[in-house]
Amino acid sequence: MKFQNNISLKKYNTFGIDIIAEKFISVNTLSQLKEIISCHKDIFVLSGGSNVLLTQKIKKPVVHINIKGIELVGNESDNNAVFVKVQAGENWHEFVLWCLEHNYGGIENLSLIPGNVGTSPMQNIGAYGVEIKDVFYQLEALEIASNTIKKFDKANCNFGYRESIFKNIDKNKFIITNVTFKLTKKMHSLNTSYGAIQEELTKNSIKAPSIKDVSNAVIAIRKSKLPDPKEIGNSGSFFKNPVINRAKFNSLKQKYPGIPNYNISEDLVKIPAGWLIEQCGFKGKRFGNAGVHKNQALVLVNHGNATGLEIYELSQNILKAVLEKFDIGLDTEVNIV
Numbered sequence: 001m002k003f004q005n006n007i008s009l010k011k012y013n014t015f016g017i018d019i020i021a022e023k024f025i026s027v028n029t030l031s032q033l034k035e036i037i038s039c040h041k042d043i044f045v046l047s048g049g050s051n052v053l054l055t056q057k058i059k060k061p062v063v064h065i066n067i068k069g070i071e072l073v074g075n076e077s078d079n080n081a082v083f084v085k086v087q088a089g090e091n092w093h094e095f096v097l098w099c100l101e102h103n104y105g106g107i108e109n110l111s112l113i114p115g116n117v118g119t120s121p122m123q124n125i126g127a128y129g130v131e132i133k134d135v136f137y138q139l140e141a142l143e144i145a146s147n148t149i150k151k152f153d154k155a156n157c158n159f160g161y162r163e164s165i166f167k168n169i170d171k172n173k174f175i176i177t178n179v180t181f182k183l184t185k186k187m188h189s190l191n192t193s194y195g196a197i198q199e200e201l202t203k204n205s206i207k208a209p210s211i212k213d214v215s216n217a218v219i220a221i222r223k224s225k226l227p228d229p230k231e232i233g234n235s236g237s238f239f240k241n242p243v244i245n246r247a248k249f250n251s252l253k254q255k256y257p258g259i260p261n262y263n264i265s266e267d268l269v270k271i272p273a274g275w276l277i278e279q280c281g282f283k284g285k286r287f288g289n290a291g292v293h294k295n296q297a298l299v300l301v302n303h304g305n306a307t308g309l310e311i312y313e314l315s316q317n318i319l320k321a322v323l324e325k326f327d328i329g330l331d332t333e334v335n336i337v
Contacts, residue, residue: 013049016233021062050115055308088118105188108215129194133159141174233302274298
């Protein structure tokens with residue numbers, strides 16, 4: 001297998017940043033990936049490019065994971081469970097649609113999230129009250145140092161809020177090759193209480209929703225709030241929603257009575273980062289070629305020719321403003337390279 005030289009990564013990242021990879025190769029099979037790893041240990045792994053902001057030329061060999069395939073595996077003794085093994089290069093939303101076609105439930109709330117299946121466990125993607133960890137069974141990953149496949153169950157992955165072992169302790173040590181999900185076949189447990197899902201269902205006079213109804217509601221909500229990366233470059237939510245202690249929240253509530261919040265526990269409260277950013281005056285603003293989306297302040301956008309550094313600078317200005325106004329430090333969801 002041969003690398004291509006000086007390839008633009010513009011079409012390989014949802015921000016649409018035109019950054020050059022000195023060496024680039026796309027792998028379609030596990031054997032091809034192992035062949036590459038046998039010769040190159042220090043690489044830059046690129047999947048769907050939906051959770052990355054590229055700010056500089058990539059000098060490491062870039063390996064694009066394009067391994068495809070979906071199959072049923074596992075234990076048939078549970079009449080309501082189905083185990084679906086999905087290769088890392090499958091598009092996430094297309095996999096959700098595949099599940100809906102087969103009436104497999106559990107990930108309908110995660111509809112229209114950009115990116116590929118292989119990166120979904122890395123940050124424990126979540127939306128509308130559901131996270132990957134809720135349907136995760138196991139994954140296989142190639143350990144770069146040994147060039148061998150290792151298996152990880154839920155406990156091994158150490159899932160947290162937009163976190164996993166692959167984002168901290170084992171960062172850059174493994175390449176996820178496939179993920180197996182445990183979904184439901186008939187007695188689906190629907191989650192319609194989060195966000196505006198129930199409101200959307202009611203608007204459409206749906207009283208007994210199916211998993212497809214829930215998915216359609218989520219898609220409608222996301223389309224009304226979030227920009228399509230095919231139309232304007234973005235990486236979805238750029239920042240995590242911060243979690244603060246209740247004492248701090250109570251203090252903020254006195255100053256901002258309308259502050260939205262979600263109870264995490266007796267002592268912890270989650271605050272929407274988009275609301276904090278909007279209060280700082282960034283929503284809908286454009287700064288050169290970079291900007292903040294008009295409908296959702298959590299989303300930074302590329303208006304056409306922004307560099308990664310321009311978007312990064314905007315993100316830093318937002319972090320500074322939120323910290324100064326609310327004394328809350330935001331963390332980024334997006335990996336900055």
